[in-house]
Amino acid sequence: MSVTPNPKQTINLGDIARALGVSVATVSNALSGKGRVSASLVPRIRDMAEAMGYVPSQAARALRTGKSGVLGLVLPDIASPLFPQIAQAIERAASASGYGILIADSRGDVGVQTEAINRLIERGVDGLIIVPRRGTRIASMDIPFAVIDSPSTPGNTVSADHWQGGALIGTHLALLGHRNILLIGNNPASNVQNDRIGGMRSTLSGCATVDVLWIEQHEAKHGAGALLGLAERFESGTTAFAAVSDLHALRAMTELHRANIRVPEQATITGFDDLFWASAITPAMTSVRMDMPRIADIAIASLVCAIDGKSGDEVGENTRVPMSLITRQTSGPGPVSNTHHHKRGTGTC
Amino acid sequence: MSVTPNPKQTINLGDIARALGVSVATVSNALSGKGRVSASLVPRIRDMAEAMGYVPSQAARALRTGKSGVLGLVLPDIASPLFPQIAQAIERAASASGYGILIADSRGDVGVQTEAINRLIERGVDGLIIVPRRGTRIASMDIPFAVIDSPSTPGNTVSADHWQGGALIGTHLALLGHRNILLIGNNPASNVQNDRIGGMRSTLSGCATVDVLWIEQHEAKHGAGALLGLAERFESGTTAFAAVSDLHALRAMTELHRANIRVPEQATITGFDDLFWASAITPAMTSVRMDMPRIADIAIASLVCAIDGKSGDEVGENTRVPMSLITRQTSGPGPVSNTHHHKRGTGTC
DNA sequence: CTGAAAGCGCTTACAG
DNA sequence: CTGAAAGCGCTTACAG
Incomplete structure (x- = not known):
């Protein structure tokens, strides 16, 4: 076995101090910028540290300062x-x-x-x-x-203002002329979902017929993965489906597609959160985004x-941090929409 | 200002040692299970540590052992x-x-x-x-x-065996009777995508017409977000669209929907990675999953x-860790499929 | 089986 | 401006 002097892998303040003939305290001060160190010494110490590939020990620092970073x-x-x-x-x-x-x-x-x-x-x-x-x-x-x-x-x-985000969607749908809207949530016990639903309702009440479908409750009755009956809703006049998440919006969209209902020409779908894949959909979906x-x-x-x-x-x-509307799909509710389109800009319906 | 003796917030080995009248070394040994400590002392030390709410200092341990955990x-x-x-x-x-x-x-x-x-x-x-x-x-x-x-x-x-994953998809499509398949990738410079494409090709070559569409190249020509021309592909006989990612599969699926082509009845779409939302699609998509x-x-x-x-x-x-097929969509290529379905189990086409 | 002591690498009063 | 020294809390040989 060769007796190659195993050089210490990591170099520390002491190594730098020794190399320069100064104390570790001075090296520490120079490197941290605290304490007084002569102007001429600072760059020499910095360069030496750099040259020697000095990496400060977080463990030692944490032990000493009580902060881990x-x-x-x-x-x-x-x-x-x-x-x-x-x-x-x-x-x-x-x-x-x-x-x-x-x-x-x-x-x-x-x-x-x-x-x-x-x-x-x-x-x-x-x-x-x-x-x-x-x-x-x-x-x-x-x-x-x-x-x-x-x-x-x-x-x-801190949190996104989910209620305000819901209001953005509600206003968007009202301005597009929708008067019969289904809100789609998953779980009524979720504060986030309730805020979103509440926000949507708040701007829609009085100007549209609004109903809420809770998926978990629906599935409890009809089994997991069951159809949500959206085609039937469409037949009875619903023109917009506003989900509390892009995930449920996607489910709604594919369910409508399977019933040969065209989105967004015949029915509008909106989501929440602007998830990564939301823009991969053709046409992309309107959503609301947290900042x-x-x-x-x-x-x-x-x-x-x-x-x-x-x-x-x-x-x-x-x-509360406001959410912002990502408008990507602006069709109104079919033939009727043209009329309503002109109402845009009235603010309330 | 009151002179309330500010009690030290965190308690350490020394505190436990003092409380029990033993040395810190013994406490350390008892708690770590290393070194010899009398059987009677161990539980007393453990209980005291517990009672005092002792939390070992990772910083000190890291400094001493050189390992941060x-x-x-x-x-x-x-x-x-x-x-x-x-x-x-x-x-x-x-x-x-x-x-x-x-x-x-x-x-x-x-x-x-x-x-x-x-x-x-x-x-x-x-x-x-x-x-x-x-x-x-x-x-x-x-x-x-x-x-x-x-x-x-x-x-x-370590990595997933993307080639083998591609082979799973290829075999799946071949067994379903598809004979005209479009593979959809994004970037030919990606090793992962090339492996997946290669794997699909390997099991399909000789039994199906296979073409590859690279989205980035397509968009460079036709602009970002442009239609991929899948409807035209369908018209000229393509019955299956196999994307290297669920993301592109989703894009393909919605594009076909917009052209009123029914999935999976008229065209089959497969993806990769079984992303979170893949099961939210109706009907859910066949994909391949990394372990x-x-x-x-x-x-x-x-x-x-x-x-x-x-x-x-x-x-x-x-x-190389094998991938596994998540079969969710098993329709073959329309009317012809019934014939080909009988070929199932032949392994190669 | 138990304890005194060294030392991990750093920062921070405190002298000089 | 600079350095010697203490100490953060732990683990680990080493004596006893």
Whole structure:
């Protein structure tokens, strides 16, 4: 066996200090920009660090300062629609603030969610961003945390204004001249869905006949994957189908297609969230989009603020970020639509 | 100002040791299960730790052991299809092995990808899982890493067998009796797409007329979002449209619908990846699915192995994980299909 | 079986 | 402006 002196792999402040004949404190100060260091020394130290390929030890820094520079992100289900958008926006915002993101998937289970939060805390995150599983109330904890949820949920920090988003869709449909509309939701226990439905209703009431179909209830009766009876609805006069998610809008659209009802010529379909594939549909679907970058920025900003200032408390003050309409499909309800089209711009119907 | 003795928030090994009148070494040994500790002491120490709400400091442990217990995951684009599936599977596999996952989004940019890798290393990850941006060759680094990519890409660690997946689709279509098939890809520079196309071709050649449509090339000529001319293809005899992704399959399906061509009665459409919304389509689409849990397990296992054993090298040996067919749509090519249906089971056409 | 001690790499008062 | 020293909380040989 050769006795090649195994050179230490990672070099540290001491190595730089030794190479330059100064103290580690000076090197640390020069590199961090804190404390007084003679102007002539700073560049020499910086260059040497660079040349030696110095990589600061986060572990040591974290141990010393008590801050890890890492935030935890808890999601109910990374793989289901919308959450990837959230994760991406959060990662960017955190990255821009110098933080890393540790992810945890609660798999839609409250127990797993609690466990995930604990594991994240054990890993030393400085704060937590939590997108709670439906109906979960996050108990207070020892570290700062931000909750992204519906505005109707008590205790949230920031969220899209789902009600206002619903209102955008409602107005859109009213202006197109629709007077018989079916709203399609999945689960009436969801705050987000209720807000969206409520928003749509609010701008439609009085000017259109509105009915709501809850898919889970429908499937409980007719079996999973059963037809939603949309063709029948169409026959009895419904001209617009407004779903609380692009996912359900897609289901509605294909169901109408199967009944040979043309979209958007004969019936209009709208969704929510502008999911990735929404633009792959021909013609693309009108949807409403959350401003994820802004939501993420607000969540991260309030978290960073809490970390740097006081700590151990829930942060934020229920900020509502407006949603925006992505208009892609503007047909009205068939032959009648032309008449109604002229009503555009009246605001209310 | 009151002089309330600010009690230390986090309690450590020393606190437990003091409370029990033993040394920190003994507490450490008892809690970790290493070293010899009298049987009577172990439960007392454990209970005390529990009672005091002890949470070990990862930072200190990491500093001492040189291992952070965190792995970095680099993705080209968290929000686009398929990557959320990967992220979820990786998070689960890592979590099961006691590792946390720090995410980074390379935004499809090679520069950002390199920077992201460096940042992850600076944060002290023990290893890296990289899903490289198309065409990127990952240079060797100082820490263990696993690459998830197409088998055709040199230097990958584990991947789905896209060619074999393509063969599954090809066989499926051949058995359904299709004799005139259009394969739909997006970009011929993608190894994954080429593998899938190649696999489909391999089982179809000699028994069907096969053509390939590359969407990017088509759009370069006719503009983004242009119709793909599928109705014309149908008119000239094409009965099956096999896309390299559910996303393009969706586009194809809606385009056919707009031309009043019924799916699947008149034309069959297949996709790849069994994306989240694939089952929301009526009728649901036949697709082919990667075994993400297995891919993730293999990636994590080889990484953990490299971390515990030798280190600083690329790991793994190009494992190909088979894909599986999700059959949801079994119609053949119209009136002719009945004849061909009887050929089922012949294996080759 | 148990404990005293060293040391991981850093930052931060505190002297000089 | 610069350096010596303490200490963050843990683990790991090494004595006893």
